[in-house]
Amino acid sequence: RTCNLTACSSKYVLSQMHPMWQGPLTIPGGERQSPIDIVVRKSIFDSELKPLVTDYDPHTCQQIWNNGYSFLVEYDDTTDKSTLKGGPLQDKFRLCQFHFHWGESNAWGSEHTVDRRLFPAELHLVHWNSDKYSLFEEAVMEDNGLAVIGVFLKVGKRHEGLQKLVDALPAIRHKDSIVEFTRFDPVCLLPSNTDDYWTYHGSLTTPPLTESVTWIIMKQHVEVSHDQLAVFRSLLFTSAEEDVQKSMVNNFRVQQSLCGRTVRSSFT
Numbered sequence: 001r002t003c004n005l006t007a008c009s010s011k012y013v014l015s016q017m018h019p020m021w022q023g024p025l026t027i028p029g030g031e032r033q034s035p036i037d038i039v040v041r042k043s044i045f046d047s048e049l050k051p052l053v054t055d056y057d058p059h060t061c062q063q064i065w066n067n068g069y070s071f072l073v074e075y076d077d078t079t080d081k082s083t084l085k086g087g088p089l090q091d092k093f094r095l096c097q098f099h100f101h102w103g104e105s106n107a108w109g110s111e112h113t114v115d116r117r118l119f120p121a122e123l124h125l126v127h128w129n130s131d132k133y134s135l136f137e138e139a140v141m142e143d144n145g146l147a148v149i150g151v152f153l154k155v156g157k158r159h160e161g162l163q164k165l166v167d168a169l170p171a172i173r174h175k176d177s178i179v180e181f182t183r184f185d186p187v188c189l190l191p192s193n194t195d196d197y198w199t200y201h202g203s204l205t206t207p208p209l210t211e212s213v214t215w216i217i218m219k220q221h222v223e224v225s226h227d228q229l230a231v232f233r234s235l236l237f238t239s240a241e242e243d244v245q246k247s248m249v250n251n252f253r254v255q256q257s258l259c260g261r262t263v264r265s266s267f268t
């Protein structure tokens, strides 16, 4: 049975115009797709959920690049130097990259929502299960293969830690551009309180949409300035050779049905 993948309001559908979404999207099972709306009053407090334990080594940061849908900061994941454990996880997970999703305006842009509340952007820190698998490409196909931390961004004061990343963006304006990017500790992008989160079993939010993700969505958001977010929007979906340049905005997926899943909370 594939769950009916409901589309939400029309504005979500816009972001499905991107070439990435063309062609047959046979979704494996389709009963644990992401993103979703987190209905707070329906989430279940689970006292077994532990605090998150992140241990990131900024020296594993390697490059930043525009993949034509977002921009990714990639880490050397050939050893257990930058790891995530605890929270809902039984195993140790290795950080491989982080990226963002955002809107053309501050009114929307996040992939997940909380009681239908939209945020202007959402950060995803992607980790794979290095206790059970030896490569990301292997883990991405397995139920317990990935763990992604989601952090909501709100427009407010300037985020000093983010500025180093914002300053690198003009160099990767076009699809497939890449520059060296080192000594960046992503812990600065996490909220001060990482003990309060929601967690549920879901999928990648872009193809191959594999249902291999334990999502860990932070309750507390982080603030970035309007100008910092405007630089995200100066990126392009298109490569330098293409005639028509398209702004990289609204790179989020339509919200998916819960299909009977439970969202657990680590807090009451």
Ligand SMILES: NS(=O)(=O)c1ccc(NCc2ccco2)c([N+](=O)[O-])c1
Pocket (backbone or CB within 6 Å): 097, 124, 126, 140, 148, 203, 204, 205, 206, 207, 208
């Ligand atoms: N928005 S997300 O965090 O769910 C997400 C989506 C796609 C991919 N990757 C797409 C992909 C291609 C082959 C295997 O994987 C990743 N990731 O790689 O971290 C993360």
Ligand SMILES: [Zn+2]
Pocket (backbone or CB within 6 Å): 099, 100, 101, 124, 205
């Ligand atoms: Zn993402």
